[in-house]
Amino acid sequence: xxxxxxxxxxxxxxxxxxxxxxxxxxxxxxxxxxxxxxxxxxxxxxxxxxxxxxxxxxxxxxxxxxxx
Amino acid sequence: xxxxxxxxxxxxxxxxxxxxxxxxxxxxxxxxxxxxxxxxxxxxxxxxxxxxxxxxxxxxxxxxxxxxxxxxxxxxxxxxxxxxxxxxxxxxxxxxxxxxxxxxxxxxxxxxxxxxxxxxxxxxxxxxxxxxxxxxxxxxxxxxxxxxxxxxxxxxxxxxxxxxxxxxxxxxxxxxxxxxxxxxxxxxxxxxxxxxxxxxxxxxxxxxxxxxxxxxxxxxxxxxxxxxxxxxxxxxxxxxxxxxxxxxxxxxxxxxxxxxxxxxxxxxxxxxxxxxxxxxxxxxxxxxxxxxxxxxxxxxxxxxxxxxxxxxxxxxxxxxxxxxxxxxxxxxxxxxxxxxxxxxxxxxxxxxxxxxxxxxxxxxxxxxxxxxxxxxxxxxxxxxxxxxxxxxxxxxxxxxxxxxxxxxxxxxxxxxxxxxxxxxxxxxxxxxxxxxxxxxxxxxxxxxxxxxxxxxxxxxxxxxxxxxxxxxxxxxxxxxxxxxxxxxxxx
Numbered sequence: 001x002x003x004x005x006x007x008x009x010x011x012x013x014x015x016x017x018x019x020x021x022x023x024x025x026x027x028x029x030x031x032x033x034x035x036x037x038x039x040x041x042x043x044x045x046x047x048x049x050x051x052x053x054x055x056x057x058x059x060x061x062x063x064x065x066x067x068x
Numbered sequence: 069x070x071x072x073x074x075x076x077x078x079x080x081x082x083x084x085x086x087x088x089x090x091x092x093x094x095x096x097x098x099x100x101x102x103x104x105x106x107x108x109x110x111x112x113x114x115x116x117x118x119x120x121x122x123x124x125x126x127x128x129x130x131x132x133x134x135x136x137x138x139x140x141x142x143x144x145x146x147x148x149x150x151x152x153x154x155x156x157x158x159x160x161x162x163x164x165x166x167x168x169x170x171x172x173x174x175x176x177x178x179x180x181x182x183x184x185x186x187x188x189x190x191x192x193x194x195x196x197x198x199x200x201x202x203x204x205x206x207x208x209x210x211x212x213x214x215x216x217x218x219x220x221x222x223x224x225x226x227x228x229x230x231x232x233x234x235x236x237x238x239x240x241x242x243x244x245x246x247x248x249x250x251x252x253x254x255x256x257x258x259x260x261x262x263x264x265x266x267x268x269x270x271x272x273x274x275x276x277x278x279x280x281x282x283x284x285x286x287x288x289x290x291x292x293x294x295x296x297x298x299x300x301x302x303x304x305x306x307x308x309x310x311x312x313x314x315x316x317x318x319x320x321x322x323x324x325x326x327x328x329x330x331x332x333x334x335x336x337x338x339x340x341x342x343x344x345x346x347x348x349x350x351x352x353x354x355x356x357x358x359x360x361x362x363x364x365x366x367x368x369x370x371x372x373x374x375x376x377x378x379x380x381x382x383x384x385x386x387x388x389x390x391x392x393x394x395x396x397x398x399x400x401x402x403x404x405x406x407x408x409x410x411x412x413x414x415x416x417x418x419x420x421x422x423x424x425x426x427x428x429x430x431x432x433x434x435x436x437x438x439x440x441x442x443x444x445x446x447x448x449x450x451x452x453x454x455x456x457x458x459x460x461x462x463x464x465x466x467x468x469x470x471x472x473x474x475x476x477x478x479x480x481x482x483x484x485x486x487x488x489x490x491x492x493x494x495x496x497x498x499x500x501x502x503x504x505x506x507x508x509x510x511x512x513x514x515x516x517x518x519x520x521x522x523x524x525x526x527x528x529x530x531x532x533x534x535x536x537x538x539x540x541x542x543x544x545x546x547x548x549x550x551x552x553x554x555x556x557x558x559x
Contacts, residue, residue, distance in 0.1 A: 014242040015111045019229035022118055023222060029122075029129045030218040033207040036130060043122055047143065050115040053242060054150050057108035057263050061273025064156025 015053065021046045070199040077128045081213035083190060084124040088217070088224045091183055092117050095176075096227045099250040104169060105235050106176075108243030108263050109154045113180035116147040118225055120187055125221060128214045129207060132198065140191055147184030151177055279380065280426050280444045282489050282531055283547075285506035289525030292507030293483035294476055300510055300524035300554050303541075308549040309345030312338065313352075318377070318430070319492065319534030319545035322369040328536070330545075331377050334363035335403065337387065339375065344551070349389050352403040359383045359414050365491070366430025367534065368439060370459060374412070378430045382422075382441060384462065386413035413462070417441065421467040422453035429535070431493035431500060433515065438465055442490040442502050452485040454500065454513065470511075473519040485511075485520065492535030492545065496556065503535045503544050510542070512557060522557055 025042035028035045055062070071079075095114055098104040106114060123140040130136070154177040158166050166175040174182075210218065235250060236243045237259030248258050289297065308316070314333025321328050326342030339349040355361040366378035375387040385401075393410045401411040417439075419425075425443035432439055437460065443453040455467045470485060478484065488504035488511065495501070499521070500513040508529040512522040526544070529552060534545035542554040 014239055015108075015115065015232040015236045016229060017239050018115055019118075019225055019232055022115075022122060023225050023229060026122055026125060026218065026221050026225060029125050030222065033129055036207075040126070040135070043119065043126070043139065046115075046122075047119055047139065050112050050119065051146060053115075054109060054112035057112060057243065057245065058153060059245075059263070059273055061275065062153075062271050064153050064159070 018046055018049045018053070021049070071194065071197040072199055073131060076132060076194060076198055077208065078211055078213060079194065080124045080127050081211060081217040084121045084128070084217040085213070085220055087117055087121045087124070087183075087187075088221045091179065092121070092228065093220075093224045096224070096231055098169075099231050099235075102169070103249030103251065105247035105250045106243070107167070107245055107247050108236075109150065109245075110176055110180075111232065111236065111243045113147060113150050113154065113177070113184075114228065116143050116150065117180075117183060117187075118221075118228065119143050120147070120184075121217075121221055125218055128210050128217065131208060137191065137195065141188065144184050144188040144191065148181060148188070151181030151184055155181065274448055275424065277424055277426070277446050277448060280428060280446065280489065282428065282444075282491050282505035282533075285489050285504075285531065287505070287508045287530055289508050289527055292509050292525070293479055293485065293487040294509070294523050295479040296477070297509065297523050297525040300526050300557065302526065302528050302544075302552040303555060304553045306344065306543075306551045306553065308340070308551065309343065310338075310340065310347050312336070312549060315533075315547040316545055316549050317363065317365050317533050317547065318367040319536050319543065319551070320367040320369055320430075320432075320494070321536035321538055321543065323537070326538075327369075329367040329369060329375050329377075330534075331364035331367050335361065337364070337367075337375070337377055337409075339389065339409075349406055349409050351387070351401075351405040351409045353377070353385060354401055354403050355379070357400070359385075359416055361385060365428045365533070366441065366493075368430045368432040370432055370439070371434060376430060376432065376439060378417075378427070378441065380426045380428060382417040382419065382427050384413075384415055384417060384430075384439075385411060388412050415462055417455065417457055417462065418464055419443075419453070419455050419467060420464065421451070421469070422455045425449050425451065425453065427455075428489070428491045428533075429493040429502065431495045431535075432459075433495040433500075435498070436515070440493060440495065440500060442493055442500075444489045444491075445486045450484075450486045452488060452490070454518075468518045470513050470518055470520045473514070473521045476520060476523060491531075491533050494535045494537045494542070496537040501535060501537065501542060501556070503529075503532045505531045505533075508532070510554070510557075524557060526552070526554065528552070 025039045028039035120143045126136040241259040312332045316332045318331040328340040330338040335353040335355045337351050361379040368376045373388050378384045390410045422443040427441040429442050438456040441455045456465045458465045489506040490502045491505045492503040502511040508526045510524045514521045532544045533547050536543045540556050542556045544552040
């Protein structure tokens with residue numbers, strides 16, 4: 001049985017979805033350049049999603065497991 | 069040579085082509101050809117490269133607006149952090165134990181650092197040479213290279229999306245810490261939530277270990293983890309007959325000469341005569357530089373004239389009394405000295421089972437020629453680990469968690485030996501005697517079969533800091549300089 005996620009807030013935040021957002025932004029830049037504002041917003045959201053996924057992947061430890 | 073905006077956009081088109089066509093497309097090819105699958109951190113680093121390329125596309129399309137350049141610099145800086153954080157997971161492993169397959173002898177998490185650092189350098193160079201013109205509003209028509217960069221970007225990111233779908237799954241699944249090789253067969257796809265555990269953000273994660281404070285421990289033996297312990301009464305009290313500059317934190321006795329070794333005042337080391345009344349030698353260690361000795365808590369005689377002291381963080385120093393020490397050479401070792409002590413060794417114990425645990429005790433087993441530490445529990449690692457180090461090279465020889473011997477029972481289902489906080493230890497007759505500041509209990513550990521043979525409640529103690537043997541007696545030191553005499557148990 002698959003485990004349910006505890007962090008409901010990041011449900012939907014995953015790599016596949018992120019690449020789709022990036023593709024969408026790139027498509028707008030390339031084919032619909034007049035939609036610059038939307039493209040930039042997608043860009044920023046994708047950056048934040050990437051950063052959040054990285055933090056999740058480090059198991060909550062912002063700094064490495066070494067002596068500071 | 070000033071760089072025009074058109075020139076900048078042409079260069080950026082090639083930067084995007086190199087970035088998307090090189091590491092990002094190469095990563096997909098590695099997956100398809102060799103089954104390589106990125107872990108969740110690799111995914112983030114790869115995505116960051118894609119986003120930097122996307123920032124390049126924005127500049128190609130809309131000109132060098134500050135917000136695009138700012139995003140690219142932020143992504144470069146964040147990418148360097150991610151790569152270093154990722155690499156740190158593998159820094160402490162042994163040779164050849166990096167994660168996944170290396171490319172040109174270097175693992176991908178290191179390449180992520182190289183690429184992000186290069187991106188920052190390229191952005192800096194481009195800005196350095198960019199002609200200072202106010203960026204105009206409006207959409208630019210990309211050059212042929214720019215159009216190729218956009219097409220390539222869409223194709224490469226599309227391929228990454230497909231790989232991400234197979235490797236990490238559709239929403240709401242996310243990437244894995246230990247992925248399996250890429251397969252086009254859906255039966256082999258692993259979609260999981262494992263990286264959502266634990267659900268919190270911490271600064272240091274499992275490395276958040278508080279410094280032990282044995283004075284906060286409950287001294288009442290009746291509350292200890294072992295049930296129905298016999299009592300070992302204090303036969304008498306003695307007191308160190310010379311003033312110490314600070315609180316006592318460790319004790320050892322040399323069975324051959326009867327001398328005592330004390331550590332006190334965080335970094336003070338005292339060699340006393342057999343009466344505990346006269347200081348033979350005294351130094352204050354320099355706790356910093358090279359190896360941090362903070363604060364000293366363990367002491368042992370290693371045979372002959374060699375003295376060993378250890379600090380809470382399992383660092384050690386070896387000292388020897390000498391008729392006349394070289395003041396210039398010893399100045400770097402001691403904050404103060406009587407001029408007749410030389411430091412002959414300095415280092416750190418490396419443990420495996422007791423990793424990320426502090427130790428407040430040191431003993432020396434002369435028959436095995438081993439130094440012994442006993443770990444103290446912390447909120448993240450609740451274990452009592454006996455670690456043994458070879459005297460010859462000070463390297464770990466063995467570690468074990470003692471088992472309970474016959475006749476000993478735990479007081480409850482959630483209790484264990486790790487409830488004890490061992491602050492003093494000594495070896496005699498093949499037994500390790502360990503005194504715990506928590507629950508004022510003496511543990512007798514058989515070093516041969518790694519079993520707790522006996523345990524005794526010692527009422528009347530208040531947060532002991534050291535333990536030594538003298539014939540049939542055990543000497544339990546307290547921070548105030550008082551020493552409790554106990555009859556050494558035969559069992």
